[in-house]
Each structure stands twice: as structure tokens, then as C-alpha cells.
Amino acid sequence: MGEIHNLLMELESRQISFRILSNILRLNDIPSAKGWSALLQKNFNDPTEQKLKEEWGVVIKDIYLNNLYYGDKAISIYKIEDENILPLLPEKLSELVSKDSPYIKKYPFSIQDDELRNLSSHSVGTKFEVISSDSCRVVFCAKRYIKAKTEINFDDYEQSVREAFSGFDEVIGIQRGCAQCFDILHFDQSKNQLEIQIDLHIPLTGDEINRIIRQYEVDINNWSIITFEGKNLLGKPLNLFPKVRLLYDNPEGNVMSLGHSTSTASIKDERMRGKQTDLRHEPFHLGGLQGVNNLTDLYSITKNWSGANNFYRPELSIPGHFSLVGNPNAHIFQANIRGCVSNSDFRMVISKIS
Amino acid sequence: MVEQDFPENPAFIRACAHVISFIESKPLPELRHLTFGFLSLLIENHELVSSVIAYLAGDRARLLDMRFEFIDEDEIYNISPEEINEARMGGGFIHPTTGKSVENFEHYIYIYFVPFGAEMDSQ
Numbered sequence: 469m470g471e472i473h474n475l476l477m478e479l480e481s482r483q484i485s486f487r488i489l490s491n492i493l494r495l496n497d498i499p500s501a502k503g504w505s506a507l508l509q510k511n512f513n514d515p516t517e518q519k520l521k522e523e524w525g526v527v528i529k530d531i532y533l534n535n536l537y538y539g540d541k542a543i544s545i546y547k548i549e550d551e552n553i554l555p556l557l558p559e560k561l562s563e564l565v566s567k568d569s570p571y572i573k574k575y576p577f578s579i580q581d582d583e584l585r586n587l588s589s590h591s592v593g594t595k596f597e598v599i600s601s602d603s604c605r606v607v608f609c610a611k612r613y614i615k616a617k618t619e620i621n622f623d624d625y626e627q628s629v630r631e632a633f634s635g636f637d638e639v640i641g642i643q644r645g646c647a648q649c650f651d652i653l654h655f656d657q658s659k660n661q662l663e664i665q666i667d668l669h670i671p672l673t674g675d676e677i678n679r680i681i682r683q684y685e686v687d688i689n690n691w692s693i694i695t696f697e698g699k700n701l702l703g704k705p706l707n708l709f710p711k712v713r714l715l716y717d718n719p720e721g722n723v724m725s726l727g728h729s730t731s732t733a734s735i736k737d738e739r740m741r742g743k744q745t746d747l748r749h750e751p752f753h754l755g756g757l758q759g760v761n762n763l764t765d766l767y768s769i770t771k772n773w774s775g776a777n778n779f780y781r782p783e784l785s786i787p788g789h790f791s792l793v794g795n796p797n798a799h800i801f802q803a804n805i806r807g808c809v810s811n812s813d814f815r816m817v818i819s820k821i822s
Numbered sequence: 823m824v825e826q827d828f829p830e831n832p833a834f835i836r837a838c839a840h841v842i843s844f845i846e847s848k849p850l851p852e853l854r855h856l857t858f859g860f861l862s863l864l865i866e867n868h869e870l871v872s873s874v875i876a877y878l879a880g881d882r883a884r885l886l887d888m889r890f891e892f893i894d895e896d897e898i899y900n901i902s903p904e905e906i907n908e909a910r911m912g913g914g915f916i917h918p919t920t921g922k923s924v925e926n927f928e929h930y931i932y933i934y935f936v937p938f939g940a941e942m943d944s945q
Contacts, residue, residue: 486921503916503923619925741855741891741898751852 472512472521475528478577480504481647482669484535488809491779496527531809536576536650537605538814540668540806542677544705545822548660553696557655557662560695562596564606564653564688569594571609571648578648585646587611591684599811602657607650608684614670616643651680653688661822662702668804674787677802681705705801708786711821712766712800715786720773721820722746724783726753727768729793730760743772743781765793771820775813782806782813784820823883837865837874842885845937856886856935879935886935892918893930906931 479489490500501507512521548554569592571579576595578584591610598604620639622630633639649667656663664684666677685702692701716723723746725739736756740747747753757764768788772781785804792798803821808814824838841864845853862871879886890901892915899918909915915927924930 480921483920485919486916487918489921502913504921505923507921742900745854749851 470512470521471525472528473508475525475532476508479528479532479535480508481578482532482535482539484531484539485780485807488780488807489531491777492531492809493528495777496524498524498527533576534810535669536607537652538808538811540804541652541665541814542668542672542681542802542804543663543665543818544681544802545708545818546662546664546702546705548662548701550696550699553699553701554657554660556696558598558604558657561604561606561653561655563695564593564608564691565596566593569609575607575609576650581646584611584648589613591651591680591687604655606653608653610649610651610680611646612649612670612672614645614647616645617641618643651684653684659822661706663818668806674802681802706822707799707801708803708821709767709788709792709798709800712769712786712788715769715771715784715820716748716766718820719748721771722773722781723748723769723771725768725770725785726766727788727790728764728766729790730756730765731763732760735790736764737768739770743783767792767798772807773816773820775807775809780807780809782808782817784817786821824877827877827882833867834870834874834877837867837870838878838883840864840866841874841878845885850937850940853937853940858933858935861935875935884938887938887940889934889936891932891934892924892927893932894919901931 486504493500499510501510512524548557569575570583570587571592571594573579589611591608593606594609595607596604597607618641620641622633622639647670649670651667652663652665654663654665655661664681666672666680668677672680688702689700692699715721716726722740722743724743725737726747727735727737729735738747738750738753740750767790768786770783770785772783775781783806785806786800787802787804788798788800792800805814805817808817824835824842828834841861844864858871858875861875862868865871865874875886877883879888888903890903890906892899892901894917897919901918905915909927915924915931916922917924
């Protein structure tokens, strides 16, 4: 198998949206196919010109890296205010990389599954990278568990098993596995902010994301106490709850979903079916707001913006619960960013909340 | 046109007229997603629902455009008629995000209608 095939297998394991991948391939005059199975069977080693094959390899590797760095992430943002620490950070952050990281030999790709299974779940600083004159990142790798649902086909089993399950239309089996995740600690010097970005290429619940981020905070502050003479680097993350209202009121982009609690004692979770339409212009939504004289408290929002091409729209979601609206100290410490295909998409989305 | 096509069927003409006048009286933002269930509310004679919708969405009347959605748990994807036709011809249906073949894909495909020629949300 050639390099292109291997890159595509890595992209498949990262569960990149196939529709987006196909569009990017076509945009770059690289043949795509109908589904992963057909794409992976394509013979990219065909007697096409060597130069062309190399160009395709560069493009597909770029797609892979963009997915690794700017694919779906949950993020928490921390403002760094200590003037003594700020200038030292870019250099010092490189110390978070472990020379013994078991992930480094295959980085930026994933290690073999059987090797991954034997590792601890604790994340390991694996690579320090300078992105630009005022930004850098530490990439952490971690093993995380996944559960996959598989339908069990009765016909594959003997009569007694088929009889035992005869009362069921479907029998679903749960398979446990593990996946290598790439989390990022991103430093943006122009905004004096650090971001913990959790890889969402596998599904994680809000509680799981919260637990992972809290563990990073502990680990980074333990390191910081030694590195910066007893000082914690990370305080509380930026409170994103007030951003829900600001995002709703800012007319740009499309509001895809909104959670709000009305003065007439109802709780509304509204959502548009597609990404191209804006809830704020939808007649039912507008009529409802008029009916309650706009007296409603917002607690969650999903919004999207145009991407560089019309086949995707980067998306930001601030997940909140209706109980937040009754709390004078309401806070949401984490947002989810999905659908980005480049650094500029990702930074554009983050700029909406920081 | 309906009178010409069905001169002997006043109930059918009446049912079509109800739907046509409804569609013509509403702005496009209110007609982005008309389900079979919704359209059947406009047609008093329930035995005529399927045939009225088939006629109004047919090549001759061209009032309603049939659209397809693939719904996988909470995710909704608009699917082009070409993709559906190809899948039904035996080409298989590929999940837009996972890129994997979907078994029993018809189970996850839903139809709705929009006024003929309305723009389609491709994402």
C-alpha cells in the first residue's frame, strides 16, 4: 500500500466527515469515490505521473494535519495575566513534552492498536510546535475508550440462539475499543490566552470532557508550580455563559439552535433542520418571541458561519442547561467547535468568544 | 389545469385547489418543510391525500418538489434525488459523515415537500 492509502486510512480512523473530505479532494483535482470502501480500493499507484502522486500526497497529508489540529474540539479558554510569566511561556511550554512519550515515534499519526491498548489513559505531552510568531501549541496524546454499537444478526447463530431472541426485532451488541486522541494546549500571545482543546473525533459526554479538562488543569498547574516558583498558570476558565446572549444578538452567522426559558414558564429547545437557515428569521421563533414580549433567558446556543467554500460551515456550540438561568453566578466553562477545516476557520470561531 | 385533467372528479379538484391556494398564500420561509402529515391536514378527503400529493409533485403540475432527508439519530442530512435514485438502483447508500454503507437505508430516508424550484440546503 502506498503513502496516499495510509494517509486515507488515518483520516478514516479520525472519522473526518466523508462529505467534506470528498469535496476537498475534488477541489484539489484528486479523485474521490463513493464511500470509504471504494476510496480505499482506488489504485493511487496507477501509472499517474510521479510528480502528480507526490502533489496528491502533500494535499492529503495537509487535510490530515488540519483535521488533527483543527478538527472537532471541546475547548476551555484561560486568560493569563501574570506579566512575569507571559514572555516566558512560549519557551517554557516546550518542557511539557515528555522525551519518553510512546506516541512520538509515529507522530503525527497514531500508534498501532495493540500497542495503544497496553498504555495508560493518562495524556502525554508529545510534541511542541511553533505555529506563528505569536502562537504555539503542545500536542498531548491520550488513549480513550470508545463503545461501538453493532447489530447482531440472528442468522449467524444456531437455532437455540435464534429462538432465545425470537421476541426481539433487533439485538444490539456493545464493543469496547480504544482510540488515540490528540489534545492541544494552544498559546495565543496576542490575546494572552491559553486554550485546552480536547479531541472530539470520538464521542465524549459533557461530563467526560469536563473531567478531562479538570485533569489537564491539575497537571498543568502542578508543572507550573515548579516552573514558575509556586504560581498556578491556569485559573478559572473564561465564563462562556454571557456569550450565549452576545452570540444571539450579533446578527452575523446563522443561529442553528437555541435553548431558552420564557417568562411564561416554558422551556424551549429550538433547532433548525439545516445549516443554511437562521433560527432568528424563522416565523415560529419570531412569533414566539413576540408573544412573550422578548422576555426569555437564553442558556445554550449553536451558531455557524461561512467557510472558505460553500460545502462546509464552521460551528460553535455553547452547551448549557435551563437550570443556569436561575443562577446569578451561572457559568459555562466549555464550548464545542466543529466543522473547521483550517487554522483560519478555527481561529475565526474562537474569536467569537474570546 | 386540474379541471382539464380531472373533469369528472370534483372532490379531487377541490382538494388540489385547497393545497394550491395555501401554497400561493404563504411566503417561502413558511413553506420550507412540508411533511406528508401536514399536507394531509389541508385535504379533507383522506382517501385522496396520496393521489393529490403525487399529482401536485408530478411532472405536469410541478407545484411541489419532493425532497429527501437522511436522519441518523439527531443528525439530519439533505440528500439529492440523484443519490436516492442511485441507491435504489442498487448502488448502495453511503452515510454522508461516516462514509460507510448504510444497511436498510430506506428506513432512515424521509420525504418532505417544498414549493417547486425552492433552493435546497445542501448541508
